[in-house]
Amino acid sequence: MEGVDHLAFERNKAQFDVDEMKIVWAGSREDFELSDRISRLVASDPVFRKDDRAALGRKELFKNTLRKAAHAWKRVIELRLSGEFSALEPEAYKLRAFVDQPAFTDLHWGMFVPAIQGQGTDEQQQKWLPLAYRMQIIGCYAQTELGHGSNVQGLETTATFDPKTDEFVIHSPTLTSSKWWPGGLGKVSTHAVVYARLIIDGQDYGVHGFIVQLRSLDDHLPLPGITIGDIGMKFGNAAYNTMDNGVLTFDHVRIPRNQMLMRVSQVTREGKYVHSNVPRQLVYGTMVYVRQKIVADASVALSRAVCIATRYSAVRRQFGSHNGGLETQVIDYKTQQSRLFPLLASAYAFRFVGEWLLWLYTDVTERLKAKDFSTLPEAHACTAGLKSLTTTATADGIEECRKLCGGHGYLCSSGLPELFAVYVPACTYEGDNIVLLLQVARHLVKTVSQLSTGNKPVGTTAYMARLEQLLQYHSDVKKAEDWLKPNVVLEAFEARAARMCVACAQNLSKFSNPEEGFQELAADLVEAAVAHCQLIVVSNVYALSLLHKHLGDFISTGCIDPKQGSLANEQLRNLYSQVRPNAVALVDAYNYTDHYLGSILGRYDGNVYPKLYEEAWKDPLNDSIVPDGFKEYIQPLLKQQLRNARL
Ligand SMILES: CCCCCCCC/C=C\CCCCCC(=O)SCCNC(=O)CCNC(=O)[C@H](O)C(C)(C)COP(=O)(O)OP(=O)(O)OC[C@H]1O[C@@H](n2cnc3c(N)ncnc32)[C@H](O)[C@@H]1OP(=O)(O)O
Numbered sequence: 001m002e003g004v005d006h007l008a009f010e011r012n013k014a015q016f017d018v019d020e021m022k023i024v025w026a027g028s029r030e031d032f033e034l035s036d037r038i039s040r041l042v043a044s045d046p047v048f049r050k051d052d053r054a055a056l057g058r059k060e061l062f063k064n065t066l067r068k069a070a071h072a073w074k075r076v077i078e079l080r081l082s083g084e085f086s087a088l089e090p091e092a093y094k095l096r097a098f099v100d101q102p103a104f105t106d107l108h109w110g111m112f113v114p115a116i117q118g119q120g121t122d123e124q125q126q127k128w129l130p131l132a133y134r135m136q137i138i139g140c141y142a143q144t145e146l147g148h149g150s151n152v153q154g155l156e157t158t159a160t161f162d163p164k165t166d167e168f169v170i171h172s173p174t175l176t177s178s179k180w181w182p183g184g185l186g187k188v189s190t191h192a193v194v195y196a197r198l199i200i201d202g203q204d205y206g207v208h209g210f211i212v213q214l215r216s217l218d219d220h221l222p223l224p225g226i227t228i229g230d231i232g233m234k235f236g237n238a239a240y241n242t243m244d245n246g247v248l249t250f251d252h253v254r255i256p257r258n259q260m261l262m263r264v265s266q267v268t269r270e271g272k273y274v275h276s277n278v279p280r281q282l283v284y285g286t287m288v289y290v291r292q293k294i295v296a297d298a299s300v301a302l303s304r305a306v307c308i309a310t311r312y313s314a315v316r317r318q319f320g321s322h323n324g325g326l327e328t329q330v331i332d333y334k335t336q337q338s339r340l341f342p343l344l345a346s347a348y349a350f351r352f353v354g355e356w357l358l359w360l361y362t363d364v365t366e367r368l369k370a371k372d373f374s375t376l377p378e379a380h381a382c383t384a385g386l387k388s389l390t391t392t393a394t395a396d397g398i399e400e401c402r403k404l405c406g407g408h409g410y411l412c413s414s415g416l417p418e419l420f421a422v423y424v425p426a427c428t429y430e431g432d433n434i435v436l437l438l439q440v441a442r443h444l445v446k447t448v449s450q451l452s453t454g455n456k457p458v459g460t461t462a463y464m465a466r467l468e469q470l471l472q473y474h475s476d477v478k479k480a481e482d483w484l485k486p487n488v489v490l491e492a493f494e495a496r497a498a499r500m501c502v503a504c505a506q507n508l509s510k511f512s513n514p515e516e517g518f519q520e521l522a523a524d525l526v527e528a529a530v531a532h533c534q535l536i537v538v539s540n541v542y543a544l545s546l547l548h549k550h551l552g553d554f555i556s557t558g559c560i561d562p563k564q565g566s567l568a569n570e571q572l573r574n575l576y577s578q579v580r581p582n583a584v585a586l587v588d589a590y591n592y593t594d595h596y597l598g599s600i601l602g603r604y605d606g607n608v609y610p611k612l613y614e615e616a617w618k619d620p621l622n623d624s625i626v627p628d629g630f631k632e633y634i635q636p637l638l639k640q641q642l643r644n645a646r647l
Pocket residue numbers: 087088092093096105106107109110141143144149150151152153183281282284285287288290293294376377380428429430431432435439442
């Protein structure tokens with residue numbers, strides 16, 4: 001029934017103030033009001049409709065994306081959403097988020113602009129940023145090649161300095177050096193920040209960034225020497241196919257010398273290479289920025305899936321009917337709770353860890369401006385590790401939510417297949433998750449090895465300073481409620497991470513060649529890195545379900561014994577019972593519109609069955625009663641069977 005709240009009985013059970021929780025989730029009252037206003041604005045605009053997306057072919061889908069991006073930009077300007085003429089303002093960023101369709105603009109604003117801001121000199125910023133802010137040029141981030149993505153130092157594209165003309169010659173010497181993957185490159189970008197090996201007088205100075213114009217600003221055709229196109233359909237139907245991930249090769253393309261991004265190092269008119277007194281890793285700065293953004297976005301994607309699965313689990317009933325009464329809501333099954341509630345808790349935990357990481361990133365940015373590079377390794381390890389941890393958990397969590405919705409979760413109208421397909425590449429882009437965990441492991445092993453030299457660990461590794469105590473630690477939990485004390489949980493996680501790191505460091509020391517040892521022990525190192533990253537995010541329910549999931553680690557490192565493991569599980573069951581009456585209210589606190597959720601199963605009013613039924617009839621296959629192809633392919637079969645039957 002329209003207008004009836006089928007979930008009202010669930011909402012009435014809530015034991016907390018949902019409106020207050022909406023503000024906690026949003027970050028502040030101001031943020032809440034902004035999100036609320038912009039999400040409604042997007043939901044009520046027919047151009048931003050997305051319920052028809054799954055049935056569109058690639059070309060229509062792409063054109064639809066261009067239309068939405070252009071309309072979003074128009075809205076930003078018309079409504080003066082941002083004080084400045086830029087889509088980097090929070091209002092414009094939210095508008096893009098609620099439009100919910102990946103587009104070239106993500107890479108323009110999310111990587112091209114930040115690359116110039118972070119690696120361009122003041123002069124370069126003054127020249128390029130106003131053009132980019134007004135979208136008079138559209139840029140992408142062209143780093144990955146057909147042959148190399150993770151190994152940035154292995155890139156093959158060359159930028160050779162020509163002192164005669166004061167230019168760089170950008171060239172793709174091999175097939176594997178073709179740029180491959182950059183979003184926005186395939187069909188839209190006029191410019192790119194291209195990462196290439198700098199060659200001066202035959203000497204290779206490693207990978208640097210260059211601003212290169214790709215297409216004419218008049219007719220959009222590729223400039224001479226440039227071959228460019230889309231790399232083809234990707235996983236899922238609509239999903240990430242709204243994006244024109246591209247291929248690009250250069251045949252001796254010339255650009256002026258001043259288009260090398262020169263904040264970190266410079267090439268003079270005479271062809272002299274000058275490296276500023278800053279770490280070369282600043283060339284990787286854009287990746288650090290985007291990894292932090294990806295962590296902040298993980299809670300959004302996971303919370304959408306959890307919202308759908310929670311509401312639907314309260315609507316869906318199976319078994320348990322007595323005397324013709326109602327069947328049991330599937331959310332009341334303990335197995336459903338043990339799969340769903342840790343994800344609900346994770347979404348909240350990731351929301352808060354995202355805020356913390358933004359603080360850390362802002363802090364390191366301020367320090368870098370003051371030429372203090374001391375916290376850069378910590379910022380790199382935290383952004384890399386948390387990007388890996390949160391995207392893996394979110395991708396797995398979305399898929400779990402699909403299963404939690406049974407068969408109907410497999411329908412596109414549940415919103416879950418597309419959410420999964422659009423999200424899962426986050427485990428790969430901006431750094432493959434395993435490759436990033438190995439970076440964290442390097443940081444941890446280094447921290448452990450420096451303890452003997454008296455180096456005091458700081459930031460998220462500060463717990464290592466208490467190594468002796470953590471190596472002696474054994475949990476003193478005696479009853480289930482003891483696991484409710486935050487300190488008890490935290491210490492167990494600290495001891496587990498510390499012991500796993502120390503074990504890795506000890507095993508590494510047995511190798512005469514440390515690099516060989518690192519390769520050999522990589523799987524253990526990744527597990528130690530995960531333990532460290534989980535320590536960063538632990539909080540009550542979330543922590544206990546993790547402890548239960550990784551019980552083997554906690555017992556084998558001697559932090560807790562099997563009895564204490566069972567007590568944690570007992571406490572977890574108690575906590576699930578406490579979450580149960582609040583579950584629907586906890587997902588209401590995300591304040592998502594039905595437009596944004598894009599899911600019949602997750603509708604706010606819980607009116608699932610009539611709407612599912614209605615939606616099925618909208619499928620293009622139901623446009624005709626007898627399908628196209630009947631006469632050619634089905635009828636002859638049927639007739640033949642009839643003939644055979646007569647024989
Ligand atoms: C409206 C706005 C919308 C905004 C939306 C934004 C969100 C957009 C979302 C989605 C769009 C999709 C975007 C996808 C884009 C991409 O994928 S771009 C390509 C990304 N590529 C990668 O991430 C490549 C991964 N590989 C690497 O990062 C590196 O190659 C490596 C770190 C794995 C190894 O680098 P290498 O130079 O070989 O380093 P090592 O020898 O291992 O280490 C040397 C030292 O450098 C330190 N280090 C490494 N990286 C960094 C860093 N980023 N920052 C600081 N320091 C770093 C490392 O720890 C070593 O230190 P020590 O010598 O002290 O041990």
